[in-house]
Amino acid sequence: MSNPEIRELEAFLALAEELHFGRAGERLYLSQSRISQLLRALESRIGGRLVDRTSRRVRLTPLGEQLHAGLRPAFDAIVTTIGEVRDAARGLGGVFRVGFQGTANDAFLRAVAAFRDAHPKCAAEIAEIPLSDPFGAVHRGEVDAAVVLTPVRDDALVVGPVFSTRPLTLAVSDRHPYARRDGVDAEELADGPLIGVAGAAPEYWRLAQAPVVTPGGRAIPSGPAVSSLQEGLALVRTGRGAMLLCHPTADYYGSHAVVFVPVTGLPDSSLALVWHRHHETARTRGFARALADVAEVTG
Template sequence: MEKREIEIFLALSEELHFGRTAARLFVSQARVSQTIAALERRLGVRLFERTSRRVALTPVGRQLAADVRAGHERILAGIATAVAAGRGVDTVVTVGLEAPAVADLAGEALDRVLRRRPGVDLRFVEADFADPLATLLRGEIDVLITNSPVDEPGVVAGPVVVQEPAVLAVPAGHLLADRSTVSLDDLGGQVVLRAGRRPPPYWRDPPRDWRTASGEPVRRGPAFATFQDLFGAVARGEGVCPVAAHAEDYFSRPTIVFVPFEPGSPPVTWCAAWRCGSTSYSDAGAT
């Protein structure tokens, strides 16, 4: 695969939308379509399932994306290290983001790192959405900014870097869409979707008879491997999903409404985490 093919394939595997992929890479939508079609012909296998309403990775495409992304990130890391050496940077710290927008939200904390250690260069990559800790444990990143709590053998749970309110993503036209706020009790009678997540202690399936505090039943929907899959399901009316408030700015679309949870509801907290024995985080000057 050539460099541009890799970039287009990986971007489409994340966006799952030809138009957004084209805009992200500053190419035409036709270029994206032609590149993927040519790649599938050469490999002799379909990488994406396309309909008029959605784009999804095939099982082969999903595996290829995981394999190619790992190699691509190692190449980019090697290039970044070489460039940093030429600029007099003595340490390159790769920061994985469970949600890319967190880099903006945590900007103040990251700026402190750079002020304390001008010889440190921070490089940002997107961690595995369904299992971000695996990216850290495999050594593909030095530091992970992820949802807390973090309770994992071999991983140090570091300080909170940002905290934000939660909102409920609902389809446009949903009975909650016109509300100024919602509460946890409003989940009663709803199908609640979720992002992919590790087994306990991070995610524990609710009891079969799952109810709100007021006694209303709640139905648990499936987990999703990407934000685009998750919000696509919400837009199609398959369920609702509590998400961090920044999602409204970064994933806004006419088919979804983001309704704030009422004051006093649990916030979404993002913390830093790194492998036990790793010096990368302390090298970066963040304490």
């Protein structure tokens, strides 16, 4: 009997932890049918059913539970060992790619500079990642880590330093009635459309950036959904709606045409460094330390 392929094991682990073919596929950026195909191949190699699937639920068989209990720590150990050996062979060199959302604020840029100073043999490259897809570049391996807006609820991602925790601001046109206010209560968001985020971002994350109800339960009208921060600010300028933004972004993009008004009654916004659990390297850990040293870490 041939040995399982690594993709079959990854698919099984994702399914065992999500207990949902769709979510397992999203986690690995594969289709549901591909997850099913990989599972069938693994079951064929093993010679027994690992998962019971009905129209209502997915659950592990006793054989599947046994495989998961033994496979997860072994799989993690293999990935960690390969990463450590690779790092030892290369030293802290090579290329470290880190993404950012919206704006590369001062803390982020100081961390990049500190990392470059501490590790001159490692080329640190930065890249903007779409507002509409905060975690996709990390999952696809396009960047080694990324600074993203919280919250982050993805078991495949490690959440490193959390920083820039500040109250949210509401971006409005300079002609908007709130533009001359010192602040806005969250309940007042129900008075006009709120620009949302389109694309591949998880629903929980999109709702955190553009809630559909106030804390008191009032419905917030939905405005256009955008894929980039620049697109959202352009719609704000033309009066198509307001947009909730973190404070560092407001500081960076302040202009005469857009006014940023502090919002009370909503959870603070924050930024976090994230990376894939199975792709952690010495470079990742080095950049996380650099960021923690220069940023006001809150979590």
